[in-house]
Amino acid sequence: MKPEKLGFVGLGQMGAPMAKNIAKKGLDLSVFDKAGTRERAPDNTSIVDSISALAKCCDTIFLSVPDGEASLSVISEIITTNDRRVTVVIDLSTVGPAAAREGNIQCKEVGITYMDAPVSGGQAGAEAGTISIMMAGDRDTKSEHDEILHAFAKNPFYVGNEPGQGQALKILNNFLSGTAMIASTEAILYGLSQNLEMQTMLNVLNVSTGQNTATSDKFPNRILTETFDAGFATALITKDVNLFIENAMNAGISTNVADTVGRIWNEANDALPDSDFTLVFKHLRDQIKATKT
Template identity: 30%
Template sequence: MGFIGLGNMGFHMATRLLQAGYSLAAHDANPALSARITQHGATWANSAQEVASAAEIVFLCLPTPNIVEEVLIGEAGVSQGSTVKIVVDTSTTGPETTFRLADSLRRNHIDLIDAPISGGTAGAENGSLAVMASGNPASYEAIVPVLRCISSKIFYLGSKAGQGQIMKIINNMLCATATLSAFEGLVLGSKAGLDSQTMLDVLNASSGRSFATEVKIPRCVLNREFPLQFPVKLLLKDIKLCLDESVRASVPMWVNETTRQMLSFSVSQGNGSNDYGTLIKHYETWAGTQFGNPS
C-alpha cells in the first residue's frame, strides 16, 4: 500500500492503515514528516514515483487540484511508477480535473478511484469518515476492504471517476452556507442578549439545526478556541469548484454565490490560513458583540 499526503487528515488515515496491518510506503512534500509516520511502521519514500513503484494501491490526500495533478502525472509522479494499478484520491480535486486525470492514468493502465472524504480530523482519527467513491467497479470492490479502515460510511456514486467529486463539492457548499447562516443568526441572538449555549440547545432541538450547530460551533467556536481543522482558503477552493460545476451544468446557485463572496472577503482580510470557524469574528466585529466565552 502507498500513501501520499500526510497533513492533518492524511496522517491519521495512513496511521489507521498501518494499525490494520497494511505495509505502507509513505511520502509527503515535507520531508520533516518522515519521522512522524515511520515511527508508526511506514517506510518513507522520496517521491510519488517511488511510492508507486512499491505499491499496487496508492492513496492521495492532498490540498489542491494542481498538487494532485503534479503528484499523479508530473515528472516524478505516480504515473511513472512501475507497480501501481489503482490510485485512490481522497482529496477534493473537483470533477473536471478528475475526469482528465482518470483518462491520463488509464493510458498507463492505472485506474483512478476518486474517493473524497468528509468528517474532519476527528473522523480521520477514529475511522468514521464518510467516503464518496466512484470509478471502475472492479477497482472499487478491490479497495473497499481498505476503505473500511478509514470509514464507517462508504458510498459508491457510479462507474465514472469524478462523480464522487461532484457529491463532495455539493456537500462542502451546503456545509459552508449553513455555517455562515448559523453565524449570522447566533451573532444576532448574542446582540439581543441570548445565552450562547442555550441558543445552540434550542437550535439542535429544532428545525434550525445543522452540522454547524451540532458539531462545529460547540467544539470549535463556543469556547473561542478556533482550532485549525479546515482553513478558510481550502473551503473557498471547494466552493469555487462547486460554482464552476454549476456554471457548466447551467444550474443557478444564487445563495451559494453569496457564500463564495464572504469567504473571498475573509481571505482578502488575511484570514485564509485560519480555521473557517473564525469567520464568525467578521460578523461579531460588524455587530459589536461576541458569541460564546473562553472556557
Template identity: 25%
Template structure:
C-alpha cells in the same frame, strides 16, 4: 507481508498523516511521501516508513492521495503509473471532476483503477478509520479499491456514480457547510443582540427543524468556546466553496444563495488569511458570539 498489502500515502498533512497511521495500525505495509521534511518526520515518529522521492512509489499496488489541489493530483498520478504494478489509486483530495475523469482514463490505460473518494469526518475520522467518502468511479474500479475504502471508512462510503461524481457531491457538501457556517453565525448573532445566550439558542435550534451539525457541534465546540481548533483551514474551505460555484457555472447553473455565501468566505480569507481555522468565519460574520472577536486588521499575504 503480502505484496498486495503494500500501500503508499501521498501527502502526510493532518488528514494524510492520520490516514497513514490508520492503515499502518490495520496491518498495511505503508510508505508515505510528502515534500515537507517535517511531515515525513512526524509520520516516521508514528512508525511509518517514508521517502523523500515520489518516484520511489511508482508501481506500488495501492495508493492513497491526500493532496492540496487538483493540479498536484494531475502532476502526481503519471509518476505513480510510470512503473507497472499499481492496482488502485484512491484520491481523497477535494479535487475537480474533470481532473478525476482524466486521471481515471489515464489509470485505465495502464491497467489500474482510479477512484475519486473525497472524504468527510476530519482528522478524528481519519485517525479512527471512520471517515465517510463520496466515491466516483466505475463498478470495476470501486471493487479494486474496496479493501482500502473499507479500511479508511469502515464501509461508510457512498458510490455516487462514475468518475468525477464523488468530487461533484463533495464540493456541494462543502459549499452547503460553508453557507451553514455563515447562516448559523448570523442567527446566533441576532440571538445575542436580544440578550439570549448563543449556546442556549444553538442547542434549542439543534433540536428543531433549523438544526444541523453546524449548530449542534461546530459552533458549540469550536466557536462559542473560542478554541477554533477544528484542524481544517479557512483557506481550504474558501477554496472549496469557490470551486463549487465554478463547477455549477460550468453546467449553466447559477446558485445565487450559495454564491453569496462563497463570497463571504473570500472576504473572511482576506481578513484572516488561509491558515486560520475554518470556524473563524464566525469572527467576520458574527464576531460577538466568539471570544476571539473580530479580526483586528486585514490579513496581509
C-alpha cells in the same frame, strides 16, 4: 485482485491520520510527503524518498493533496515512472470534477485504474476513522479495497461509475457545510444582539428545525469554547465553495445563494490567512462591531 502493498502520498491534517489508521490495521504501507516524510510518517509505515519509489513498490497508491494541480502533478510522476508496480490510484483529495476526469484519462492511458474518492468528516473524523468516502469509478476496484477503506473510514460510499461524480458530491456537500456555517453565524449573532445566550440558542436549535452541522458540532465544540480548532482551513472551504459555483454554473444551475456565500468566504479568506474556518464567526462579529463604532 486485492492489493498487497499500499502507498500514501500527502501526510497533512487529513492524510496523516488516514495513513495512521491504515497502518494500525497491520497493512503494508509506504508513505511520502514532499514537505518532509520522516517527521510526518505514522508509526509502522515504510518511508520512501519519492513518488516514483512508491510507484515502483506499491500496488495501490492513495493521494491526499490540497487541490487538483497537486493531484495531477503526483499522477504525472506516477505514470512516467519506469518499472512501476502500481495499478490503482485512489484520490482522496478534493480536486473538482474536471481534475478528477483528467486524472482518470491520464491513468487510463497507461493501464492504471483511477478512483475518484474525496472524503468528508474533518480532521477529527480522520483521526477517529469515522469519515465518509464518496467513491466513483470501477465498482470491482472499490470492492477489492473495501477492507482497506474500512480501516480509515466508517462510511465508504460508492456513488457512481464515472470519476468526477465523487467530486461533484463532495463539493455540493461542502457548499452546504459552508452555507450552514455562514447562516448559523449570522443567526447566532442576531440572537446575541437580543441578549440570548449562545448555549441556550444551541440547545433549542439542535432539537428544532434549524439544526445543522454548524449548530450541532462547530458552535458547541469549537466556537462556544473559543478553541476555533475544527481542523479545516478557511482557504479549503473557500476553494470548495468556489469549485461548486464554477461547476454549478457550467451545468446551468442557479447560484444565487452560492454567489453570496462564496463572496463571504472569499472575503473571510483574504482577511484570515492560514485560519481555521470556524474563525469566520469572529470575522463577521468583528465586522458588526466595526460598523457600530
